[in-house]
Amino acid sequence: MSMDLINFVFGAATGVAGNSVYDSIKLILGNKFGQLETVAENDNRGKFEFLLQTVLANNETIKEQLQQLHAQELGQQTGVNIKGDVKAGTGSVAAGVVSGTITLNNTLGGDGK
16 A cells, blocks of 8 residues: 555545645545544554554545546646647646646747747
């Protein structure tokens, strides 16, 4: 199992994740979340990992739902959505690190027009 998924659930249990993520993970895990949250709040990472791995090994549905939620959250944090064409002509377009929404309405050809 991916450490990313363990870190994701641990973050929710310790308050690092946002409220909607916390609520979603709590809903997915049901009564198992309370025990995981208590262990995480007591800073017992090893026991948390063991308990979560046990849950995921025994319940494929929970594992799949957590993986989908994790992938969705990663997509919202790191996803890039470009609508339309980006043309550079003879130059180049460098986005670098982008956060938020960028709307490009101009079309620049190779001659800068």
